Amino acid sequence: MTLTLQFVPYSEIEHVSSIGRIKKLLALAKQHKIVLLEGRLRKEEEIELIKTTMEEINKEFRGIELAVIYPGNTVTHDLLQKLKVNMISVLLGDRVGVTIIGPASVVRKVKRDPDKIQLFTHHTLPSAGRRLATLANRLQGKRR
Amino acid sequence: MNPNSTETPKNRIIKEQNIYKVSRNSRNWGRKRSKDTTVLTYLYLPLCGGGSMITKLTKMFSNFFKDLFHSKKHVKLGLYGPPNGGKTTLANRICKDWLGEEMGKVSHIEHETREIQVKEQINIKSGKKELSFSLVDTPGIATKIDYEDFVKKGLKAAEAKKRAKEATKGVIDAIRWLDDMDCVIVVLDATKDPYSQVNITIIGNLAARSIPVLIAANKMDLRKADKDKVAAAFPQYPVACISAKKGTNMEEFYESLFKVAA
Numbered sequence: 001m002t003l004t005l006q007f008v009p010y011s012e013i014e015h016v017s018s019i020g021r022i023k024k025l026l027a028l029a030k031q032h033k034i035v036l037l038e039g040r041l042r043k044e045e046e047i048e049l050i051k052t053t054m055e056e057i058n059k060e061f062r063g064i065e066l067a068v069i070y071p072g073n074t075v076t077h078d079l080l081q082k083l084k085v086n087m088i089s090v091l092l093g094d095r096v097g098v099t100i101i102g103p104a105s106v107v108r109k110v111k112r113d114p115d116k117i118q119l120f121t122h123h124t125l126p127s128a129g130r131r132l133a134t135l136a137n138r139l140q141g142k143r144r
Numbered sequence: 145m146n147p148n149s150t151e152t153p154k155n156r157i158i159k160e161q162n163i164y165k166v167s168r169n170s171r172n173w174g175r176k177r178s179k180d181t182t183v184l185t186y187l188y189l190p191l192c193g194g195g196s197m198i199t200k201l202t203k204m205f206s207n208f209f210k211d212l213f214h215s216k217k218h219v220k221l222g223l224y225g226p227p228n229g230g231k232t233t234l235a236n237r238i239c240k241d242w243l244g245e246e247m248g249k250v251s252h253i254e255h256e257t258r259e260i261q262v263k264e265q266i267n268i269k270s271g272k273k274e275l276s277f278s279l280v281d282t283p284g285i286a287t288k289i290d291y292e293d294f295v296k297k298g299l300k301a302a303e304a305k306k307r308a309k310e311a312t313k314g315v316i317d318a319i320r321w322l323d324d325m326d327c328v329i330v331v332l333d334a335t336k337d338p339y340s341q342v343n344i345t346i347i348g349n350l351a352a353r354s355i356p357v358l359i360a361a362n363k364m365d366l367r368k369a370d371k372d373k374v375a376a377a378f379p380q381y382p383v384a385c386i387s388a389k390k391g392t393n394m395e396e397f398y399e400s401l402f403k404v405a406a
Contacts, residue, residue: 044352046349047319047322050315053288054289054312062290063288064288065287068341104290112341
């Protein structure tokens with residue numbers, strides 16, 4: 001089995017409407033691809049994504065696994081770090097962070113700590129897992 | 145006077161008189177108000193956009209007097225969270241404590257609650273204060289629903305498919321009801337990882353809608369429960385550590401609820 005990781009740069013969704021963004025991301029997930037979106041959706045879009053996913057569940061499509069990682073949701077007590085994170089958020093907005101959307105047929109579980117995401121697939125795919133981790137780390141590093 | 149203006153001299157005089165009378169009235173605020181200045185206040189306020197200020201002041205005074213006399217407040221209280229966190233168990237506990245009856249059926253199989261359930265008029269008391277609310281128990285919010293998971297838990301295929309279909313509708317309804325809530329208790333299973341995206345998305349959306357949130361770290365009677373992890377995941381929200389099943393720490397839970405909802 002081949003595992004496809006589809007990278008979606010933020011520029012591809014930047015000028016698309018909320019519904020358009022959700023449809024685009026779900027269409028990729030329905031093709032059994034793991035979507036790596038640069039940046040994140042707005043909070044209302046995240047819940048809308050869940051709602052639309054539920055509306056589209058059928059025999060083939062069982063839903064998604066979703067994870068968003070960005071510096072703003074890491075718990076820090078360091079004031080300087082907080083200031084830095086706020087500055088980045090003001091300057092870059094929703095471009096900061098990475099969103100991973102995996103079809104439930106491929107991704108069994110997503111485990112996330114504030115700083116890392118672990119994807120557990122239905123099949124053992126060590127090389128794909130490594131590729132995904134490297135790509136996610138690279139994207140996070142680029143933003144920092 | 146601007147020759148292009150549609151303002152007639154008569155209108156201009158009325159406007160000027162209104163401004164004058166209102167400003168005079170504002171100096172004498174709290175003293176005797178004549179009937180005509182009240183009318184003129186209403187005439188003047190839309191001109192300077194002061195309507196919203198009056199509304200805010202009215203609300204402020206109304207809240208002040210409500211607090212002063214500990215009057216009852218009616219809120220729509222929602223129970224949200226991932227499936228099997230113990231929402232219905234908590235709803236049953238609240239209903240048992242204050243109404244003496246249960247609200248819904250619970251099960252170890254996920255998505256037992258697949259329809260919104262509302263219990264009207266629950267009154268809880270703490271000292272001199274009283275809180276009246278409608279309790280809304282919602283289906284657990286999930287990003288995936290697979291009927292095979294229900295088959296693995298012992299359901300027959302047809303029953304599992306029906307349950308899965310109803311569960312998807314339940315999630316959609318729960319999301320739709322989010323806007324109607326005045327206050328929400330997010331019920332989390334304290335034995336599980338609190339950093340799940342569903343939890344973060346629910347809480348993030350409540351924050352975006354400025355809905356007050358109380359986090360109930362449930363199942364504290366279980367050995368694996370970790371209240372510190374839940375509190376560390378959402379440091380900006382109050383966390384009540386409870387066991388809805390055993391009724392542990394419910395006093396503290398109601399006190400926290402008062403602080404958040406009242």
